[in-house]
Amino acid sequence: MELGIGMFGDLQIDSQGKVQAPAQRLKEILEEIKLMDELGIDFFGIGEHHRPDYAVSVPEMILAAAAPITKNIKLGSAVSVLSSSDPVRLFQNFSTLDLLSEGRAEIMAGRGSFIESFPLFGFNLNDYNQLFEEKLDLLLKLNQSPKVSWSGQFRPALHNQEVYPQPYQNGLKVWIAVGGTPESVERAARLGLPIIFAIIGGSPQQFLPLFDYYKRVYLGHGHDPAKMEIAVHMHSFFGEESQAIADTYYPFYAAQMNRIGATRNWPPFSKAQFERGRAQDGALIIGDAAQSTDKILALIETFGLTRFSAHMDVGSPDHQLMMKSIEIFGDKIIPEIRKHAKEV
Numbered sequence: 001m002e003l004g005i006g007m008f009g010d011l012q013i014d015s016q017g018k019v020q021a022p023a024q025r026l027k028e029i030l031e032e033i034k035l036m037d038e039l040g041i042d043f044f045g046i047g048e049h050h051r052p053d054y055a056v057s058v059p060e061m062i063l064a065a066a067a068p069i070t071k072n073i074k075l076g077s078a079v080s081v082l083s084s085s086d087p088v089r090l091f092q093n094f095s096t097l098d099l100l101s102e103g104r105a106e107i108m109a110g111r112g113s114f115i116e117s118f119p120l121f122g123f124n125l126n127d128y129n130q131l132f133e134e135k136l137d138l139l140l141k142l143n144q145s146p147k148v149s150w151s152g153q154f155r156p157a158l159h160n161q162e163v164y165p166q167p168y169q170n171g172l173k174v175w176i177a178v179g180g181t182p183e184s185v186e187r188a189a190r191l192g193l194p195i196i197f198a199i200i201g202g203s204p205q206q207f208l209p210l211f212d213y214y215k216r217v218y219l220g221h222g223h224d225p226a227k228m229e230i231a232v233h234m235h236s237f238f239g240e241e242s243q244a245i246a247d248t249y250y251p252f253y254a255a256q257m258n259r260i261g262a263t264r265n266w267p268p269f270s271k272a273q274f275e276r277g278r279a280q281d282g283a284l285i286i287g288d289a290a291q292s293t294d295k296i297l298a299l300i301e302t303f304g305l306t307r308f309s310a311h312m313d314v315g316s317p318d319h320q321l322m323m324k325s326i327e328i329f330g331d332k333i334i335p336e337i338r339k340h341a342k343e344v
Contacts, residue, residue: 002043002231003042003333003334003337005036005045005312005326005329006045006046006311007029007311008047008078008313009046009054009056010055010313013053026062028319029062030066031323032326033069034069034070035327036073037069037071040330043309045076045077045108045309046062046063046078049116050116051114059080060077060094063075063077063105067101074106076105076106078233079112079177082109082110082139083111083112083117083123083131084131085121088163090139091142091163095172103167105167105169106172106173108175108177108196111128130154131154134154135154135155136176136191142163143171147160148162174193175195176188176196177198186213189214192221194231195214196230196309197211197230198234204302204303205302208303230306231306231307232299232305234308235283236311237285237325238288238310239287239288239321239324239328240324242287242288245286246275249321253314254315256315289333289336296333308337312326
């Protein structure tokens with residue numbers, strides 16, 4: 001069982017609309033990753049966004065900066081928007097990261113829930129599905145051999161082309177990130193790739209049919225059940241006292257959810273909605289160590305998880321709050337979950 005932290009690199013925006021300096025947030029993120037490594041947290045993932053409220057557009061740059069200041073923690077994207085990326089360049093970047101970190105790099109590939117990268121890099125949203133399918137095919141071929149022949153619709157063909165550098169590992173781990181689309185789940189299972197579900201609203205129980213579908217298709221294609229890896233990515237934040245940390249975190253969280261919601265015609269995010277999410281059957285893991293541990297353990301048992309990712313920086317709460325949340329996760333929550341895992 002792997003336990004880690006994901007971030008999007010949110011920039012804090014105050015009530016007057018002043019945006020935190022990206023340089024400051026990037027420095028804070030590196031300090032936070034260093035603390036994660038010192039606490040023995042298994043992995044860190046950082047997302048790709050091309051918006052004014054996020055500091056990170058190129059995850060591998062942040063991860064490369066983290067590599068020399070960490071020793072053990074796995075370093076990955078969360079996610080790389082593969083549909084609008086060049087798979088060759090993405091593979092080279094993460095292979096370089098893998099060399100710098102001596103085998104700790106991984107790619108989490110997704111179609112992207114934000115669409116800003118498509119016009120930015122000259123791609124048509126009408127090709128949303130086809131772009132991902134084709135680029136994933138190329139990425140996986142690149143990951144199998146240094147010499148590649150390949151052709152597709154959206155990129156010039158490769159004819160017995162050598163691609164370097166090669167990773168430190170014998171192939172990078174490539175995760176598929178999904179929101180809730182059965183086609184995405186089927187693709188990951190058919191290819192035998194590890195899958196991570198983003199569960200950020202409603203009840204996690206609603207996702208159970210998709211987990212079962214993944215397992216059924218994965219096994220139906222003859223993949224080794226011992227190699228099956230299933231993860232969830234959920235909004236999380238931890239404090240010493242449950243209601244106190246919820247009350248402290250709510251303004252940061254609600255402000256960012258409303259900024260995103262304004263572009264998607266969502267209704268305003270309410271405190272009642274926040275508290276419903278914090279309930280045992282809700283999708284928010286925000287509270288003290290005991291409450292959060294119980295909720296994560298229930299998710300592990302319900303879905304048969306091999307990895308849990310706590311997405312911890314929605315709205316960019318103050319750096320010291322982030323450091324405390326990371327500390328509680330590493331010092332109090334993870335040991336209890338690992339203890340339980342040994343007992344069962």
